[in-house]
Amino acid sequence: MEEEKSTVSRRQFLTYTLMGVGGFMAAGVTTPMIRAALDPLLKSKQNGGMVAVVQAKEITTEPQKKDFKIKQVDGWYESEATQSAWIYQDENDEYVALSPICKHLGCTVNWNGDSQNPNKFYCPCHGGMYTKDGINVKGTPPLAPLDQYELEVKDGTIYLGAAKARGGA
Ligand code: FES
Numbered sequence: 001m002e003e004e005k006s007t008v009s010r011r012q013f014l015t016y017t018l019m020g021v022g023g024f025m026a027a028g029v030t031t032p033m034i035r036a037a038l039d040p041l042l043k044s045k046q047n048g049g050m051v052a053v054v055q056a057k058e059i060t061t062e063p064q065k066k067d068f069k070i071k072q073v074d075g076w077y078e079s080e081a082t083q084s085a086w087i088y089q090d091e092n093d094e095y096v097a098l099s100p101i102c103k104h105l106g107c108t109v110n111w112n113g114d115s116q117n118p119n120k121f122y123c124p125c126h127g128g129m130y131t132k133d134g135i136n137v138k139g140t141p142p143l144a145p146l147d148q149y150e151l152e153v154k155d156g157t158i159y160l161g162a163a164k165a166r167g168g169a
Contacts, residue, residue: 050159063088097149
């Protein structure tokens with residue numbers, strides 16, 4: 001009785017060996033590249049938290065500018081950035097936090113910044129104006145309301161999140 005031999009030719013052996021080594025090397029090269037590409041995306045989700053900014057009892061119906069620091073991640077680089085918000089309590093006793101960044105070309109708006117136009121946010125760069133609730137005044141350069149921060153009050157402290165655009169008019 002003849003036994004059937006399972007043989008692998010020299011050519012097949014070399015082909016399998018090279019495929020195995022090549023695949024292992026390719027995985028070694030591509031895995032860190034894929035991880036590096038995805039890592040900033042994964043990290044940015046961790047930065048979506050709210051930041052404690054001010055004690056609620058300090059806030060009145062008059063808008064006050066408050067600065068606060070946020071952590072930002074740019075690829076592998078982590079840093080702190082200072083942001084500002086105009087915060088006040090509206091007629092329904094709700095807290096409102098508006099971005100001070102003008103929607104025209106990005107200058108900083110000030111509450112009551114123009115004596116000719118009281119009770120308005122005023123942008124000194126090109127005379128942009130916004131009502132107290134951040135709505136752009138028609139006939140002035142900005143075409144959209146000031147962005148509004150996500151806001152949460154917890155244990156007497158006001159926390160702010162991301163500033164959200166409110167569309168244009
Ligand atoms: S940047 Fe504010 S009006 Fe132009």
